[in-house]
Structure formats: C-alpha cells, structure tokens
Amino acid sequence: MKILVCISNVPDTTTKIKLTADKTAIDLANVQWIINPWDELALTRALELKEASAGKITKVSVISVGNQSAEPTIRKALAIGADDAFRVNAEAKDAYFAAFQIAEAVKTEAYDIILCGIESSDYNGSAFGGMLAEFMDHPSVSSVSNFEFAGEVVKVNREIPGGYEVVEPALPFVAIVQKGIAKEPRIPSMRGIMMARQKPLKVVEAAPAEAMTEFVAFEPPQPKAACKMVDPANVAELVELLHKEAKII
Amino acid sequence: MSVLIYTENFDGKFKKTTFETVSYGAEIAHQMGTTAIALSLGSVADNELLTLGNYGASKVLKVNDARFSNLDNQAFAAVIAQAVEKEGANVVIMSGSNIAKAVAPRVSVKLKAGLVFAVSGLPKNLSPFTVPKKVFHGKAFADVVIKSPVKIISLAQNSFGVKENRQTAVIEAFDAKIDDAAFKTKVTSVEKSTGKIILTDAEIIVSGGRGMKSADNWKPLEELAGILGAATACSRPVSDEGWRPHSEHVGQTGKIIAPNLYIACGISGAIQHLAGVSSSKVIVAINSDKEAPIFSAADYGIIGDAQKVLPELIGAFKKFKAEN
Numbered sequence: 001m002k003i004l005v006c007i008s009n010v011p012d013t014t015t016k017i018k019l020t021a022d023k024t025a026i027d028l029a030n031v032q033w034i035i036n037p038w039d040e041l042a043l044t045r046a047l048e049l050k051e052a053s054a055g056k057i058t059k060v061s062v063i064s065v066g067n068q069s070a071e072p073t074i075r076k077a078l079a080i081g082a083d084d085a086f087r088v089n090a091e092a093k094d095a096y097f098a099a100f101q102i103a104e105a106v107k108t109e110a111y112d113i114i115l116c117g118i119e120s121s122d123y124n125g126s127a128f129g130g131m132l133a134e135f136m137d138h139p140s141v142s143s144v145s146n147f148e149f150a151g152e153v154v155k156v157n158r159e160i161p162g163g164y165e166v167v168e169p170a171l172p173f174v175a176i177v178q179k180g181i182a183k184e185p186r187i188p189s190m191r192g193i194m195m196a197r198q199k200p201l202k203v204v205e206a207a208p209a210e211a212m213t214e215f216v217a218f219e220p221p222q223p224k225a226a227c228k229m230v231d232p233a234n235v236a237e238l239v240e241l242l243h244k245e246a247k248i249i
Numbered sequence: 250m251s252v253l254i255y256t257e258n259f260d261g262k263f264k265k266t267t268f269e270t271v272s273y274g275a276e277i278a279h280q281m282g283t284t285a286i287a288l289s290l291g292s293v294a295d296n297e298l299l300t301l302g303n304y305g306a307s308k309v310l311k312v313n314d315a316r317f318s319n320l321d322n323q324a325f326a327a328v329i330a331q332a333v334e335k336e337g338a339n340v341v342i343m344s345g346s347n348i349a350k351a352v353a354p355r356v357s358v359k360l361k362a363g364l365v366f367a368v369s370g371l372p373k374n375l376s377p378f379t380v381p382k383k384v385f386h387g388k389a390f391a392d393v394v395i396k397s398p399v400k401i402i403s404l405a406q407n408s409f410g411v412k413e414n415r416q417t418a419v420i421e422a423f424d425a426k427i428d429d430a431a432f433k434t435k436v437t438s439v440e441k442s443t444g445k446i447i448l449t450d451a452e453i454i455v456s457g458g459r460g461m462k463s464a465d466n467w468k469p470l471e472e473l474a475g476i477l478g479a480a481t482a483c484s485r486p487v488s489d490e491g492w493r494p495h496s497e498h499v500g501q502t503g504k505i506i507a508p509n510l511y512i513a514c515g516i517s518g519a520i521q522h523l524a525g526v527s528s529s530k531v532i533v534a535i536n537s538d539k540e541a542p543i544f545s546a547a548d549y550g551i552i553g554d555a556q557k558v559l560p561e562l563i564g565a566f567k568k569f570k571a572e573n
C-alpha cells in the first residue's frame with residue numbers, strides 16, 4: 001500500500017503581508033516559506049501509519065506543484081521522513097490547475113491513499129483536495145480529524161457540527177485533513193536532513209491546462225478604529241456600549 | 250440562465266446560514282436579471298422547503314431521497330452538477346461550511362466551472378465576473394476573476410446576512426440519476442453532543458486563553474456564556490493543555506468563526522488566533538496587559554484581571570437581561 005501527501009509551499013504564518021506597488025500581487029520578497037501546516041500534519045500521520053503497519057504500507061511520497069523555489073520545502077518533507085518526492089514544474093496558478101497537474105502526474109502510480117490539507121494558509125482556497133479526487137474519480141472524505149486502520153478497513157472521523165461521524169471509504173480515496181489528524185508536526189532530525197539529500201525528488205513537466213480563476217487585485221484590510229477602553233471598575237458601561245452603540249445585544 | 254443555490258439541511262431543517270446563502274444567491278440573480286433556484290438533497294418536508302421562498306428562491310428543486318441523509322462527496326457533487334445542467338444555471342452558490350468544502354470542488358471539476366471559496370460579498374463586476382475574498386486569513390483582501398462560463402461561489406458565513414425577499418416558491422421534484430454504486434463512503438457511527446450551542450452557529454462566543462490560568466477558572470466564563478446564550482471557545486494552548494476540549498479551539502489551526510460578538514478573556518491575540526476570529530463583528534478583550542496585541546484587533550477593551558472582571562460582567566449582563 002502506498003500513501004501520497006500533497007504539499008503546498010506557503011509563506012510562514014507570521015509573515016507580514018505587503019502588496020506590490022501596483023497592488024496586483026503579494027510582495028514575496030523576504031518571505032520565509034514553509035510546508036502548509038495541515039500538510040505537515042498529514043505527512044506526520046502518514047508516517048505514523050506506515051510505521052505501525054508492519055510493512056503493509058511500503059511508501060509515503062510527497063508531491064507539490066511549484067517551480068524550483070519550492071524545492072527546499074519539498075526537501076524538508078523528505079527530511080521529516082517521506083520516502084520520495086515529485087515536483088510538477090509549474091507555478092500553481094489555481095487549485096484547479098494544481099489538482100489537474102497532480103492527477104496527471106500520478107495517474108499511473110496507483111496510490112491507495114492520498115492526503116491533502118483542508119486549506120492553504122495563503123489563498124485559503126479549500127478547493128484542491130476535492131478537485132483532485134474528482135479528477136482521479138476517487139471517493140473523498142473532507143474535514144478528516146482522525147485516520148486509522150481497522151484491519152484492512154480505513155476508518156476516518158469526519159467533523160460535523162457538534163461532533164463527528166466515523167466514515168469508511170472505499171480505497172483508493174482522498175482524505176482532506178484538518179485539526180486532530182496528528183498531534184504535533186514531526187521535526188526533521190539531523191539524520192533526516194542528511195538523508196533527505198539522497199532521497200529521490202523527481203521533476204515532472206506540467207501538462208497543458210488552464211486556470212479557472214485569477215487573482216487580479218489586492219487590498220490591505222481597512223484599518224480598525226482604536227479600541228475603546230472601559231474602566232474595569234465600571235463594566236456596566238461595556239454592556240451599555242454593546243447595547244446602544246454596537247447594537248449587538 | 251439562472252442562479253442555483255445548494256441548500257444544506259441539518260436533520261431535515263434549515264439554519265440561518267442556509268437562509269443567508271439563499272438571500273445572497275437571490276441578490277445575485279436580481280443583479281443578473283434572472284431567477285434564483287434552490288436545490289435540496291435528502292429528506293426535507295415541503296413546508297420547510299417553502300421557507301426558502303422567504304429569502305428569494307422562486308423555485309425549489311427537491312431530491313427527496315433518503316440516500317442523501319449522509320454526506321457522500323462524490324454522489325452529492327454528481328447530483329448538484331446534474332441540477333446545474335438541467336436548469337442551465339451559470340452561477341452556483343454554496344455556503345462556506347464543511348459540506349461545501351467537501352462538495353463544491355468536485356462540482357467544479359465536473360462542470361469545468363471556476364470555484365472561489367469563502368467569498369466575502371457581492372460580485373464587484375459581472376463581466377468579467379469578479380468576487381471579493383479574504384486571503385492570508387484576513388491579512389489582505391483580493392478580487393478574484395472567475396473565467397469559466399459557469400461560476401461557483403461559496404459564501405463566507407455572516408458576510409452577507411439573512412435578507413427577506415418574499416417569493417412564492419414552487420417545489421419541483423427532481424429525479425436525479427444516481428445509482429447505489431456511486432455512494433462509495435459509508436457512515437458507520439455518529440458522535441454528536443446535543444443541547445450545546447455549536448460554535449460555528451453561535452451569535453455570541455465567550456473565549457478564554459492561557460491567561461485564565463487553569464481549567465477550574467472556566468466556571469465564570471461558562472456562566473457568562475449561559476447568560477448571553479453564547480458558545481464557549483478557547484485559544485490553542487488551552488486545548489493543548491487539556492483545559493478545554495479540542496472542539497473549542499479557534500484560530501488558524503482550529504475553527505474559523507464569525508459571530509456578532511466575540512469576548513476574549515486572557516487571550517494575547519497572536520496572529521494565528523486572530524486568523525480565526527477577526528471576522529467577528531465586534532470583539533471585546535479582557536486582558537491584564539495593556540500592550541497585548543488583542544487590543545489592536547478589539548473594538549472594546551478592559552484592562553484587568555479576568556478573574557475579577559468576569560464576575561462583574563456577569564452581574565452587569567444579568568442586570569441588563571433582567572431589564573430588557
């Protein structure tokens with residue numbers, strides 16, 4: 001059995017967002033790049049499953065659509081413990097384009113389980129995993145907060161309002177994961193970093209495809225009015241403000 | 250030409266977010282000079298379906314088929330795509346919920362239709378079709394053009410509001426073509442708490458951070474939530490410590506919420522926390538450190554010890570509730 005984890009290369013979550021002068025793009029100079037946090041957790045869980053599988057899971061691969069500058073992020077995934085990696089050599093114009101590329105790149109590889117994150121922390125698209133599943137004609141389960149094997153059967157928890165459902169998908173399938181999937185992301189060890197240099201990273205050329213959407217302009221958020229301070233000795237004033245000024249109670 | 254709105258039901262009932270989605274779709278239909286058609290999958294009674302007319306749907310397509318009482322992403326997407334084709338819809342509207350996240354991307358591929366998730370308002374332009382959206386969890390706003398003939402928009406919760414727009418909706422049974430083999434995921438059990446206000450539904454949320462100091466100190470916070478009819482939430486370290494359940498964790502790696510009122514007690518306001526709460530209409534912060542970054546995100550602030558301020562607030566809100 002083989003697992004594929006789709007990883008997106010995103011600016012560090014604490015990055016200050018600056019726009020280019022013409023406001024048509026985010027200024028990416030001096031940005032630190034990381035593995036999208038959900039993908040790091042997905043990879044961690046994939047490795048845990050492999051280790052617990054007594055040899056049944058033979059390989060955990062990672063794949064990313066991106067140009068050469070995404071390679072340090074992919075190498076980091078290898079350092080964390082992925083066995084091999086693919087990079088589709090193209091700028092990921094949108095989720096539709098990226099999902100199409102990955103479906104093309106792995107269609108002959110027969111992965112049994114594909115893991116994606118529920119959202120990229122940059123463009124907050126929440127689109128990729130479902131699109132990939134549809135391109136591959138695989139079932140998918142989204143909002144997955146737990147992933148286990150019960151013998152041959154895969155059991156995942158899917159979050160629903162107020163709780164969760166246990167879902168058994170037919171394999172191969174795509175799991176779109178969120179909080180809970182793994183506790184803490186694994187951190188690469190020194191040995192992992194050394195070994196990552198030798199692990200295979202295959203570059204695949206992009207297939208012809210179009211993007212369906214395009215980001216054309218950006219704006220910073222409206223500056224927020226200064227916070228109104230209320231004296232802790234007179235909290236009734238806060239209630240009054242929420243009632244009369246903000247009109248929300 | 251038409252606008253098709255996929256309406257989610259929860260055990261046969263619609264919620265505020267469904268009505269918001271319909272209100273939004275009806276407004277876009279109005280802008281385009283066309284009609285708004287709602288689509289409902291699963292068992293929903295006709296009198297419930299008719300309520301969609303109150304928010305501008307002139308037709309409700311129902312697929313009254315018990316197989317749709319459990320979500321199967323692939324089967325749901327197939328039927329939604331069939332309905333879009335049958336109605337010749339060129340705009341498809343969904344909510345911003347987990348169900349939309351599960352289904353909308355698949356519909357997008359089926360119809361070769363561009364999808365923008367968590368749109369924050371009406372289209373800025375119909376040609377080219379341009380919608381606004383938050384990116385980087387609210388650190389910037391973007392205009393996104395959808396280039397395909399059919400467009401799919403998911404609306405971010407609480408960004409349009411429920412707007413009445415009474416139409417007499419006609420209900421039409423839609424005979425979707427889908428065989429049992431299309432359902433490839435099986436729900437084997439459900440764990441659900443009842444009676445509690447669900448975080449993503451709540452109008453008011455009272456939340457605590459590490460500044461609450463221990464799990465025992467949550468009593469006044471829960472009491473305040475009770476008085477306000479609010480749900481309770483927490484920052485990530487609080488759920489990591491096990492002081493509160495993981496389902497309460499809000500922020501970039503927890504739940505993204507957009508209530509009318511968010512009361513943050515002993516929360517510093519880290520960027521990853523704000524990513525999940527900054528869409529709240531009004532934020533109140535209680536923090537002992539006047540330099541805490543939460544105050545730059547808040548509308549109202551109290552500098553003080555949450556242990557002392559909370560009982561005072563409980564008293565003041567009780568008094569208010571008694572008088573109003």
Ligand SMILES: Cc1cc2nc3c(=O)[nH]c(=O)nc-3n(C[C@H](O)[C@H](O)[C@H](O)COP(=O)(O)OP(=O)(O)OC[C@H]3O[C@@H](n4cnc5c(N)ncnc54)[C@H](O)[C@@H]3O)c2cc1C
Nearest residue numbers: 458459460484485500501502515516517519521537538555
């Ligand atoms: C990739 C990543 C993702 C993350 N995702 C999330 C997320 O989704 N959600 C999230 O919340 N965090 C997240 N974090 C963690 C985040 O960076 C902060 O560490 C966290 O939000 C801090 O929680 P806090 O405000 O409760 O605690 P602290 O930062 O410790 O703040 C406690 C606050 O309480 C105040 N205080 C202390 N005593 C009192 C008192 N008696 N009365 C009143 N106030 C008092 C202090 O002044 C302080 O401001 C993430 C971090 C990373 C790296």
Ligand SMILES: Nc1ncnc2c1ncn2[C@@H]1O[C@H](COP(=O)(O)O)[C@@H](O)[C@H]1O
Nearest residue numbers: 064065092116117119120125126127128
């Ligand atoms: N360029 C990419 N390469 C590989 N996987 C990606 C890429 N973009 C998004 N993903 C996957 O899709 C998830 C998020 O979806 P989205 O928010 O639609 O970008 C991420 O967590 C990744 O698993």
